[in-house]
Amino acid sequence: MMHDIYYIVSGPMVWISMVLFAAGSLYRVFSMGLLAAKKDHVVISYMNIRYALRSILHWIIPYASISMRRRPVMTAVAFSFHICLILTPIFLLAHVLLIKESWNISWWYLPDRIADAMTLTVIAGCIFFLIRRAIRPEVRYLTDASDYFLLALVAAPFASGFWAAQHWPGYNLALVIHILSGEVLLASIPFTRFSHMLFFPFTRGYMGSEFGGVRKAKDW
Numbered sequence: 001m002m003h004d005i006y007y008i009v010s011g012p013m014v015w016i017s018m019v020l021f022a023a024g025s026l027y028r029v030f031s032m033g034l035l036a037a038k039k040d041h042v043v044i045s046y047m048n049i050r051y052a053l054r055s056i057l058h059w060i061i062p063y064a065s066i067s068m069r070r071r072p073v074m075t076a077v078a079f080s081f082h083i084c085l086i087l088t089p090i091f092l093l094a095h096v097l098l099i100k101e102s103w104n105i106s107w108w109y110l111p112d113r114i115a116d117a118m119t120l121t122v123i124a125g126c127i128f129f130l131i132r133r134a135i136r137p138e139v140r141y142l143t144d145a146s147d148y149f150l151l152a153l154v155a156a157p158f159a160s161g162f163w164a165a166q167h168w169p170g171y172n173l174a175l176v177i178h179i180l181s182g183e184v185l186l187a188s189i190p191f192t193r194f195s196h197m198l199f200f201p202f203t204r205g206y207m208g209s210e211f212g213g214v215r216k217a218k219d220w
């Protein structure tokens with residue numbers, strides 16, 4: 001039984017989740033571009049590659065903007081959360097080995113102790129966002145159940161992956177939960193609020209272009 005489930009989640013479902021992620025991302029970005037081109041010529045004509053890149057660069061550097069310096073703790077957590085969220089699965093030894101077995105390509109990997117620490121950083125980030133959503137009135141006002149659900153969805157592959165990596169009791173179950181939740185997370189990126197990953201360069205680029213090219217001002 002467990003063996004069959006493992007076979008399904010670690011085989012065909014890996015492909016399904018990757019295809020949903022890739023095709024869904026292309027679809028979302030293309031349909032955004034089409035909509036912008038059709039409905040609102042202003043958006044496209046404002047776009048200025050120099051101001052767009054200048055703004056994107058400013059907003060991916062920690063503490064480069066005034067609003068980040070105004071919220072130093074949130075900024076520290078948000079940056080360490082995102083860096084660990086993206087780098088840990090790509091450079092995790094267990095993942096690199098699985099990819100090498102399947103496709104015979106491989107790359108540099110993180111020492112296990114560092115990967116563990118980065119995994120815990122992501123989980124701690126989720127707990128921080130959770131508490132912030134619950135106690136800050138201005139954030140709470142904008143929060144509904146789906147925000148909590150999405151936070152749990154991010155934490156799930158990290159918590160279950162950590163559990164499996166420590167070889168704690170229930171290893172097989174933890175591994176199945178890990179792979180399944182990782183697949184659901186990956187596939188959900190284009191279709192949920194996680195699509196901010198896809199739209200970030202465009203929203204930031206647009207703001208930078210409008211502020212730089214039209215208002216002759218900075219947007220940070």
Ligand code: HEM
Pocket residue numbers: 010014085088089092094095098112115116117119157158161162164165166178179181182183185186
């Ligand atoms: C899609 C298929 C996936 C497979 C087949 C897979 C497989 C694995 C395996 C075999 C382990 C190691 C368990 C052990 O040491 O015995 C692991 C650990 C881990 N995986 Fe995945 N994984 C997948 C997706 C993901 C995703 C999408 C994420 C994050 C977004 C993720 C994050 C992690 C983390 C954080 C660990 C543990 C790190 C540590 O504390 O050492 N995995 N995974």
Ligand code: HEM
Pocket residue numbers: 074075078082085129130133147150151154185189194196197198200
């Ligand atoms: C490189 C791509 C990404 C960029 C540039 C980005 C950027 C951001 C920014 C600017 C924020 C707001 C932080 C603040 O208010 O100071 C944020 C929040 C967040 N992002 Fe991302 N993000 C990316 C990828 C992702 C991915 C792939 C996921 C999950 C799969 C994710 C999950 C989250 C979560 C959970 C929050 C906090 C939500 C909350 O407050 O409850 N991000 N991101």
